[in-house]
Structure formats: structure tokens, C-alpha cells
Amino acid sequence: MFDPTTAPRLKARPLSPHLGIYRLTMTMAMSVMHRITGVALYYGTILMAWWLVAAASGPNAYATIESFMSSIFGRLILLGYTWALIHHALGGLRHLIWDLGYGLDDGERDMLATATLVGSIVLTIVLWVVGYLMMGGAR
Amino acid sequence: MSAGAPRNQIRSPIGRVRGFGPAHSGTHHFWHVRVTSVALLILTIVFVVIVISLLGRNQPAVVRVLGSPAIAVLMLLFVGGGIYHMWIGMQEILIDYVHSDRIKLLMLIGNTFFCMVIGVLCVFSILKLSFGI
Known part of the structure; x- marks a missing residue:
């Protein structure tokens, strides 16, 4: 049985410093943004569900x-949803490139993050420019 | 064998710790996120094109487009892949940042419920748009 009072003192083991000690780098910032945009898109699915349900419900709901x-x-x-979607997609592409080595x-690294x-x-x-042009053309 | 393990233990050390990670499952989620992300790169472009083509259109026009077989199938793939991807992603975030077992369990269940509800709403709507009432 391990007894801390009688066991010989273990040498202090090196610990990994926490996030806050590092200088903020571009890759770190984009990694954080990837998570934040991921969470934003998570809740953004409420909009997509609303849109699809409204379309399926009828003209009044869609209006x-x-x-x-x-x-x-x-x-x-x-x-914001558009930007989060594009940023998360490009971030995912960057991670796939890194996963392949x-x-x-x-x-x-910094070039890809930027x-x-x-x-x-x-x-x-x-x-958005294309979107507004499309809407102008439709009306 | 490590200290503390009973001598009559037949299972290997790795066998005894398997499933003891914070999510109680293995690395297949890591891989599933990569597989869905490859699919979603393509499906996101499809989704954006569909949405832009429907901007400013009225409801009957939207029903006609979203209900057409090819578009409906692509939307179902996007919704299915996206919801599964975000279910794993949110789980990963929760087990990273929530350390209380009780709160973590509740939030993991909440994550699953949210994804199921959103997913079923979307899938049901797309099917209704395709097949009518």
C-alpha cells in the first residue's frame, strides 16, 4: 500500500504550463475561433430547422x-452564420491538410491560419454580394 | 502488472482501462469527425448554393426546389452529416471544459436531445416537402 508519510519524497515532476502562459499565435487564435464558430453553428441549426419547418408548414409560416x-x-x-460556416469549413480543411502531414x-502554419x-x-x-444580386434579379 | 490489481485478474491492463475516458468510448469519434468533415466540405458548398438560389423566392417556389428529389437527398445528407458532426464536436467540448461528473452527464444528455430534436425536425420537414402531407 502506498503511504505518503513514509514513502521517499518524489522529485518534483515537470508540469505542462497552462494556455495563459504562451504568447498568442495565429494558429492558437484560429484554433479557438474554430471551436467558437463550431458552437455558433451548433445553435445556428435552430435557424435551419426553423427555415425547413416553415417551408414545410405553409406560406404564412414562411412569411x-x-x-x-x-x-x-x-x-x-x-x-454571422455565413461567416461562421465559411470559417469553420476553411478551418476544417486546414486541419485535414495538417492531418495528412x-x-x-x-x-x-501561420500562412494557413491567416x-x-x-x-x-x-x-x-x-x-453576400452574389446573394443581393440574386435577390435583385429575382424581383 | 501494476500495483493494486488483484493477482487473479485475467484481463490485460489495457482491457481494464478501456472505456474509462471522459466520454466512456474510444477514438472512433475522432475518426468520424474527420470522415464527416470531408463530406461536409462538399455538402456545405451544395447547401450554400441551394440557399442563395432560394433567396427572395416565395414559399411555393421554395417547396418546389427543396422538395425535388436530388435537392432533398442532398439536404438530407447535409443535415445528417452535420448533426452527427456537431453532436460529436459538442461532446468533445463538454468533456474538455465541464469537470463535474453530474453536470457533465446532464449536458451530454442535453447535447444528444438537442441534436436529435433538430435532426428529426429537419429530416421530417424535408421529407414532408418531398412527399407532401
Whole structure:
């Protein structure tokens, strides 16, 4: 039986320092963003469920979600959802590249992490411009 | 054999600790997240194209598009893959950050319930759009 009072003192073992001690790097920031956007998309499925249920329910239910999404608040949520979706998709692609063993060298890591952020913002803007053009064309 | 294990123990050390991780299951979830993420990369593009093509359209037009066989199947794949992916993802986050066993158990159950409800709502709606009432 192990008895701490009689056992010889064990040498202090090295401990892994906690997150807060490290300088914030681009890869760390994007890793955190990947989790946050993942959680955002998790709750964002409520919107998708609402949209599908409304479409299946009839014109009145669909008009309700359409007017909500057309409001400033709804548009902001949709914009955030679009960005979270693109960011999480690009982040996932980056992780798949890393899982395959590529892009891990100095410089490449930060380049990929930065590309996730820049790419997500650019793609979100492109999608919204296309979206507004489509709506303009439909009316 | 490590200290504390009874001498008449036949099971190997690895056999005795299997399933004792915080989620009580193995690494298959890690792999399933990767497999679903590959599928979701493609299905997300499909989903975004579908949504953009439906912007500003009225309900009958949306029903026509979402209810068409190819679109409905793609939407079902997106919803199924996405819900399974996020169920594992949220579980991973919960076992990382929630340390109280009781609260963790409740939140893991809540995660499963949320994913099942959202998933069934989406799947039922897509099927209703395809097959009618």
C-alpha cells in the first residue's frame, strides 16, 4: 500500500504550463475561433430547422421567417452564420491538410491560419454580394 | 502488472482501462469527425448554393426546389452529416471544459436531445416537402 508519510519524497515532476502562459499565435487564435464558430453553428441549426419547418408548414409560416430574416437583426444573424460556416469549413480543411502531414513547417502554419481568416472574410463578402444580386434579379 | 490489481485478474491492463475516458468510448469519434468533415466540405458548398438560389423566392417556389428529389437527398445528407458532426464536436467540448461528473452527464444528455430534436425536425420537414402531407 502506498503511504505518503513514509514513502521517499518524489522529485518534483515537470508540469505542462497552462494556455495563459504562451504568447498568442495565429494558429492558437484560429484554433479557438474554430471551436467558437463550431458552437455558433451548433445553435445556428435552430435557424435551419426553423427555415425547413416553415417551408414545410405553409406560406404564412414562411412569411414569418422571411420577415424576420429581412430585419436588421435577422440580417446580422445571417451574416454571422455565413461567416461562421465559411470559417469553420476553411478551418476544417486546414486541419485535414495538417492531418495528412502537410503545411506544418515554419511559416506554412501561420500562412494557413491567416488564410483561414482572410479567406473566410473575403468569401463571406463575395457570397453576400452574389446573394443581393440574386435577390435583385429575382424581383 | 501494476500495483493494486488483484493477482487473479485475467484481463490485460489495457482491457481494464478501456472505456474509462471522459466520454466512456474510444477514438472512433475522432475518426468520424474527420470522415464527416470531408463530406461536409462538399455538402456545405451544395447547401450554400441551394440557399442563395432560394433567396427572395416565395414559399411555393421554395417547396418546389427543396422538395425535388436530388435537392432533398442532398439536404438530407447535409443535415445528417452535420448533426452527427456537431453532436460529436459538442461532446468533445463538454468533456474538455465541464469537470463535474453530474453536470457533465446532464449536458451530454442535453447535447444528444438537442441534436436529435433538430435532426428529426429537419429530416421530417424535408421529407414532408418531398412527399407532401
